[in-house]
């Protein structure tokens with residue numbers, strides 16, 4: 085365990101080697117921090133490197149200027165981790181916070197360690213590698229390369245998770261209803277999908293309809309902005325505001341809003357996941373993979389992510405019990421169409437609906453015939469704008485639902501199966517899609533059409549339109565503190 089020992093030192097002693105203090109760790113350099121006219125020292129034990137020896141100075145970062153830990157007048161210029169020793173002009177000392185030579189009475193001597201300490205902490209808090217002995221269902225799932233199924237694939241039903249991102253509105257609602265047409269289906273073979281709602285231009289009445297038809301309502305964001313570098317409070321505000329909006333204007337029960345996907349599929353480092361924990365979510369689906377065969381299985385974030393991240397802002401810390409449903413990149417053997425986490429990002433120009441069907445089927449079989457990792461079929465409205473793609477997807481869905489061990493479920497229904505205490509006791513064909521919940525009832529047939537003032541991010545005043553069974557609010561719903569006036 086990394087412990088920071090700070091020792092106040094007399095300035096004279098500061099230049100003497102040998103007041104090394106003992107803490108537990110191996111790799112930590114000896115740093116001496118002189119505060120005002122006293123020195124605060126923290127040091128390590130175990131190695132016998134003399135920190136005052138120029139040859140043993142290690143650049144804490146590849147480039148930049150850094151204090152000499154032993155001599156306040158000296159500093160090092162690091163260039164690709166190669167240090168060059170420099171002396172401040174006479175009567176000046178190196179101030180490591182200001183990064184300049186300054187008058188002795190103003191200088192803060194010694195290395196200022198703020199960032200490096202943070203980095204050390206990050207490293208220590210990094211999630212460990214998967215330990216299959218400790219990681220057991222129903223609370224934990226991991227495997228060395230992420231692609232081990234939790235049981236014999238022969239007994240795993242093949243789940244398809246249809247996932248649709250973006251605002252639901254008149255541009256796309258009919259496509260969705262037509263694809264998810266359950267008119268002639270037996271209850272236990274219903275098609276269920278998961279919608280990641282974005283607030284802007286969303287029709288909340290249509291969301292309520294999808295919800296009452298048994299689909300899962302999950303979150304993208306209110307603003308639709310790239311939140312990759314946002315802090316925990318920004319992430320929390322986006323998710324909690326959107327959840328409140330959906331509860332209020334789509335009549336969705338807050339207990340049913342359990343998962344999220346980062347806008348633009350850009351995970352937000354550890355901050356996003358911290359926000360998910362603090363807001364009580366149970367799953368995330370923001371992490372995408374490169375082209376993998378076999379595909380990875382969903383996992384909990386107790387352990388280090390077992391695959392390369394397509395977008396490099398994956399979480400690195402441990403978030404025990406939080407489920408990740410990664411987007412395996414879609415691809416086929418000869419790479420026609422390319423590789424894409426959202427199928428609408430692959431390229432199918434000049435292809436017929438049968439070609440598109442064949443492509444989806446080949447991509448799907450990589451799951452079906454190997455480890456039976458759930459097949460996440462993620463897409464945006466764009467997909468449907470090309471007729472051959474729309475039709476090809478219909479063909480794929482029609483084909484898949486004729487397979488007696490293939491089921492279209494929501495993300496949460498999949499997790500309920502995976503974490504069931506009787507997991508593995510049924511056969512791969514005995515699964516039944518959970519029935520519709522009778523308490524989910526459409527709260528009106530004729531929604532209110534609301535014309536609402538909205539201030540754009542550039543300050544321009546505009547009008548937005550929204551439909552909901554509820555009373556119209558006074559302003560367009562947005563991040564917290566707005567849209568609450570009704």
Ligand SMILES: *[C@@H]1O[C@H](CO)[C@@H](O)[C@H](O)[C@H]1NC(C)=O
Pocket residue numbers: 261262265266267268
């Ligand atoms: C669903 O399918 C039925 C026939 O099976 C059809 O009559 C109906 O119009 C379809 N609904 C939609 C929304 O496509």
Ligand SMILES: *[C@@H]1O[C@H](CO)[C@@H](O)[C@H](O)[C@H]1NC(C)=O
Pocket residue numbers: 315316317318
């Ligand atoms: C988070 O970021 C926002 C926007 O950049 C900023 O206004 C806010 O002060 C930050 N909050 C914290 C706790 O750092």
